[in-house]
Amino acid sequence: MQPPLDPRKILSELYVKNLELYRERSRIHEIIQQVAEVVFAVDQDYKITLFNKTAEAVFNFSQEKAAGMSADRVVKLSRDEVFFSVKEYAFKKEATLNEINKKSITAIDRLGRKFYYRLNFAHTLMETGEKECVITLTNITNEVEEDKRKDEFIFVTGHELKTPVTIIKNNLWMFRYLFAGKETLTPRQKELLNNTSEELIHLNKLTTDLLDLSRIAQNRLVLNVRDCNIDQVLKDIGDSFSQMANKQGLKFSVSKGQFGMVKADKERIYEVFENLLSNAFKYTEKGYIKIGIARQKSHLKILIVDSGAGIERKDYPKIFTKFGRGSEGLKVHENGASTGLGLYVTKNLVEQMGGKIGFTSEKGKGTEFWFTLKRT
Secondary structure, three states: OOOOOOHHHHHHHHHHHHHHHHHHHHHHHHHHHHOOOEEEEEEOOOEEEEEOHHHHHHHOOOHHHHOOOEHHHHOOEEEOOEEEOHHHHOOOOHHHHHHHOOOOEEEEOOOOOEEEEEEEEEEEEOOOOOEEEEEEEEEOHHHHHHHHHHHHHHHHHHHHHHHHHHHHHHHHHHHHHHOOOOOOOOHHHHHHHHHHHHHHHHHHHHHHHHHHHHHHHOOOOOOOEEEEEHHHHHHHHHHHHHHHHHHHOOEEEEOOOOOOEEEEEOOHHHHHHHHHHHHHHHOOOOOEEEEEEEEOOOEEEEEEEEOOOOOOHHHHHHOOOOOOOOOHHHOOOOOOOOOOOHHHHHHHHHHHOOOOEEEEEEOOOEEEEEEEEEEO
């Protein structure tokens, strides 16, 4: 038979456990108060339950005053110059929150200074069954300002390059026109002239990508999306790249058929094809490159398929990012190393035309890039 429980011992042990718990909670609370990040929490009614000292400084509210208030009355944030509602996003799914975090959140302090933050949400289920959302804001102002300076440099550089490139291009055209049909140039001189023209095309493309990169960063990339005859585009692209395919000894084919009209910028759609095909030709040493078309209910799906080097899985996240280059992109090929700009610009162009873009690839077995355009 067990001895009777001693009430005084039970109370003593309970007191010690509660004291340890109180000290642990106090320690965690003090850590939260001292961290450099903004930390606050809201309950299921979107009322503030936690508000650290950094949050006090940023939003100009004391912890005592903020407690119990609606988060949107205290936390003044914006995204793309539009008010950002904590209430709207606090308990959203992780995928939605990841999409939100692709763009920085801004806040203006009491002195009128603008700061940029990266937003993070964490959901907590309390013992009572109630939910709380802990929100942290990490200051990324220095990173954003540095990116702005880079974008400004790129914009100026692109404009400075555009003028001499145009002058050289015009001079080469005039030179070819003056000597057309004449046997004045030697074979070696003709070769040098052709090489110069090809390199000028690459330089002009790089300059265009730099300017587009700057326009994207400043939300100034404007497209003229209208009805576009995709059959004519495919014919022009096929004619343009056939010579390159013959030169490299590759099989090049374009889907035959009448595919009709799509919604696209008539000039920029050529740029999309040229960017994707240029990569295909750069990384395909033997085999084939195909342009395929798949009709969907409201879209056309266009596929650029090659039998080239392929993309390693570890490089997938870099594709479509600014200056993102896979392992193959770092290598210097006959047409130069990748700049990491073409696919980033291409993605933005396709999305502004109302389409989507993606790829599938396997190292050593080729790559398939695809994008969609709305059918009219």
